[in-house]
Amino acid sequence: MTVQDAHTPASESDSPSESGKPGGAVDQNGTERSIGWHKGYVQGSRPDLQVPVRQVHLTNGKDVTLYDTSGPYTDPSIETDVRRGLAPLRENWIIGRGDTEEYAGRPVRPEDDGLKHTSPRGGLRNLDAVFPGRPRQPRRGRDGQAVTQLAYARRGDITPEMEYVAIRENVAPEVVRDEIAAGRAVLPANVNHPEIEPMIIGKRFLVKVNANIGNSAVTSSIEEEVDKMTWATKWGADTVMDLSTGRNIHTTREWVLRNSPVPIGTVPLYQALEKVDGKAEELTWDIYKDTVIEQAEQGVDYMTVHAGVLLRYVPLTARRKTGIVSRGGSIMAAWCLAHHKESFLYENFEELCDILASYDVTYSLGDGLRPGSIADANDEAQFAELRTLGELNTIAKRHNVQTMIEGPGHVPMHKIKENIDLQQEICEEAPFYTLGPLTTDVAPAYDHITSGIGAAMIAWWGTAMLCYVTPKEHLGLPDRDDVKTGVITYKIAAHAADLAKGHPGAQEWDDALSDARFEFRWEDQFNLALDPDTARAFHDETLPAEPAKTAHFCSMCGPKFCSMKISQDIRRQHGGDLVPEEIEAGMAEKSKEFAAAGNRVYLPLAE
Amino acid sequence: MTVQDAHTPASESDSPSESGKPGGAVDQNGTERSIGWHKGYVQGSRPDLQVPVRQVHLTNGKDVTLYDTSGPYTDPSIETDVRRGLAPLRENWIIGRGDTEEYAGRPVRPEDDGLKHTSPRGGLRNLDAVFPGRPRQPRRGRDGQAVTQLAYARRGDITPEMEYVAIRENVAPEVVRDEIAAGRAVLPANVNHPEIEPMIIGKRFLVKVNANIGNSAVTSSIEEEVDKMTWATKWGADTVMDLSTGRNIHTTREWVLRNSPVPIGTVPLYQALEKVDGKAEELTWDIYKDTVIEQAEQGVDYMTVHAGVLLRYVPLTARRKTGIVSRGGSIMAAWCLAHHKESFLYENFEELCDILASYDVTYSLGDGLRPGSIADANDEAQFAELRTLGELNTIAKRHNVQTMIEGPGHVPMHKIKENIDLQQEICEEAPFYTLGPLTTDVAPAYDHITSGIGAAMIAWWGTAMLCYVTPKEHLGLPDRDDVKTGVITYKIAAHAADLAKGHPGAQEWDDALSDARFEFRWEDQFNLALDPDTARAFHDETLPAEPAKTAHFCSMCGPKFCSMKISQDIRRQHGGDLVPEEIEAGMAEKSKEFAAAGNRVYLPLAE
16 A cells, blocks of 8 residues: 655644654655654545545654544645635545436525524524535435435445545455445445545444534534534544534534535434424424435435334333433424324335435434433333334335444443344344443443443444543533543544454554554654543653653653563563574573473472 | 431542532431431441441432442541541451460561661651551461461351451352352451451452552652542542552551551562662562561551562563563563572462461462553463462462452453453452453553453453553553542443442442433432532533522533433323323323224324
């Protein structure tokens, strides 16, 4: 794999790129080579297919190539402007397929931004917030045909998107195509979101992490949400869900989409509920459908749809300790009971499939009845809904809609495996997308940890994407620091699972960092770390001096007690410059003498 | 179980007790009852046997009783003074057994505090640091007999210590005695540490957590270490290891022991190395033995002994990515190679057993060859040493010495179970005491999380005690915040394991908190939390107002989107004051109509 470096080392403030410290190492080609990390690209089969990577240049002249989700923001040779949005990377690929058409699209109304119909002026007051970037018309499949990656894969095509993820995942393009065709993986890529760098979600690939953002109770501004999105992807979020529920939902989403290098997911039901002033019983299929089209035209890549919450399942939650804890689930349950009719999402599911197929919006079938406490885990309500999701998954596939299934929730460790095993069986191995699960209820303020434990385990057993949980879960809205903590915690869970699954190449990262640790290459250890900034800061707290960066010990044990130093001395003294084999031989020799001397414990040995 | 409250609610600064907010609830007996949590005691069979508990008084009039490790410091009716030390709770029990005797003991020498022999005045300069509490003479078993809980249990005795932990663990005293007699559990309790509140370590009981403290490279003071110890136990540490390696080791340990309500562990090899100015090859059995007696006389409850690092195993580490990462392991390996003799710890193991037995010091057989990276996990060196630890475990038991076995380290998830299964088989189910394991190497600054994942899993599978890892692991010395973060993370792992093991009563805590969450009893949710202070602080960040403490929603979703609120409304509207059974019946009724109407999806239903 040949990698081209972006011209100069990245160096944005408070980002991982900060840790890219220029240094004086000279690489294989004898050219000056700066230590740290750089944005790099792997060239694909066509000029406009370049896959971004995080290139870490080590002080020992070696390079380590890591998966990169940070988008153009960490490429110093690219000038980004949130008011213009990102370049439409996939536009030519989409147009090139010739199966989509531009059209006028649905007019944006004040109520799309949660503004009362009675006060359209409210819309004007917010005009400054309207996205100023290039005007665009929405696009959809000609004659309502399915323009999904699933349809292409089944047809045997390998799209540029598929080649892109194949390079990212370091596998053959055919593997990507076949996994998508089989419904075991999804490649969320709405034709109206050409800005994304394609990624794939499936158990055969690297475990992915989703970060939720969204202004609720109108506590945060549009700018804050866009910043949270870029901040989350900078630390490794593979997708972002915009769960906004307050004012300016439509406009906030527009800004987020136009600036996002990763797929964006939403829960259309939230906005639909805003349109009926929060009165669940006033929801209708038409309002919901209109909202889905509104969001599909904007470019939302996947949508959570709680179509599995059936009227007859609601009673099953009556004995629960925490009832229904999914927002969407509780809204649909309320609607079903208010009307004593079956869910309009379930009744109109096939029509919904045709709409999503014409934009290539991926289904994320929501688990509206997921358990909200250890006591409710794996109960009848949860698994009844799962069986319905299996039925809907089959219908969605028939309509060529890419589909993943959402999972819990709160589940004690010994009940986690049953969740992934049942889901894989019932949903024909469709990608599982779980929230945690949280392995105990007793640690509010630390639920990134209670859930990170369950997330690592369920991902090892086959979950394809993990929805992060921040320290603020159950207590409040995550701020910037919470978002970072949540993403880092979940990247740890995802990578631990990649290792346990034996994902090809996953361990190279650990090995490179451990080599740096054993050889006291502190700068390399920092630059290879999931969070270089914090690793360096912690080290400097106790040993700030520059020399300490090359010291053969750290403040934990000090020089006398540094096991690695002693361990190295042993190799030097008893191996000199010998290679491991020779050291081994030499030591084995000595221990043979020991064995020959009786190898017994209480027999005094000769000096 | 009748619980007596300490007279007034505890309220020390920056401690969990802070969250004990007085309130106006009136309890069953109609007496004024303050909301929050209080120190309580469960009365045993003798007046001086009172087991501390954390009593949480809920706003709904109910009480929840939790395990309490915080010692007398959280009992407002007890005045503590670190210069006097804690009351010798067990003194009468120990003397009452009549099998120990006081004796002059070993004179304390300047070098015990790491002061050069050449400058005995150095001792004077530190005189102010000498522990000022009541003078005491060391105690040991008469005629060197074994005065261990193991010896008593095998004899069929149920000691006050055993009854104490039986009450703590909510099991019959016979269970405690039998588990100890079988070597499946240890009750670390040096006859020279009468201040401890007895606790037990074994897979049949609650999973325990150890916190390491210790001044290294002389960065912290004696007061800091004592404060770290009380701080760690306040947040739930069940034992504390003093890993000090700098100056004043002896004096620091004296202060820690006299003020510690939990068992204290050490690695005598560290102090022995200080006595030979850090030159491993100058270590001798006599210096080591003298150090063990010095520490046993002070009251150290368990000691890590790296007797399993044999000369012939050292070559097995030559091909490793990170060699030998255990301090003790690397020191012993260096000694073995320098002398080309077998480890003096291994050769003199039986004599060491007799010394420990006469004070009831528990063995923690160290895993000196544990893997320090994912690449080295479960390798030949590691398992070769484990087999030797199994051999030593059998010898220790023959001498009536309580014994636990230490475990790794860095281990990917799919290789964790083999560690506990092998250890249980090879060491006849002796308690396993593991460090993490860390499930990936790539996240320095977050190793409390990379290891918390592995810790929860290995504890579920049978590990009895978890040694915490702080965010500073691999980078620097943990400060107060790191200690708290490490302890909380490991309490989460331990409790998640207790749930997965189905430990009787473990889920009551989760259920109580989830009930409070569902019923919007915010104060109860905070007071039941593992860290009430942080939970309350996070909630108040976005909704500070007092009314918000009773609001039926939080800032996460706001009133309209609060799933629990909607879920409750559903119960109210469709169940009124009916009990769950009736709601269920009523709803089932409705859904039968739905079923009767065809139960088919696309059939329009009558209003």
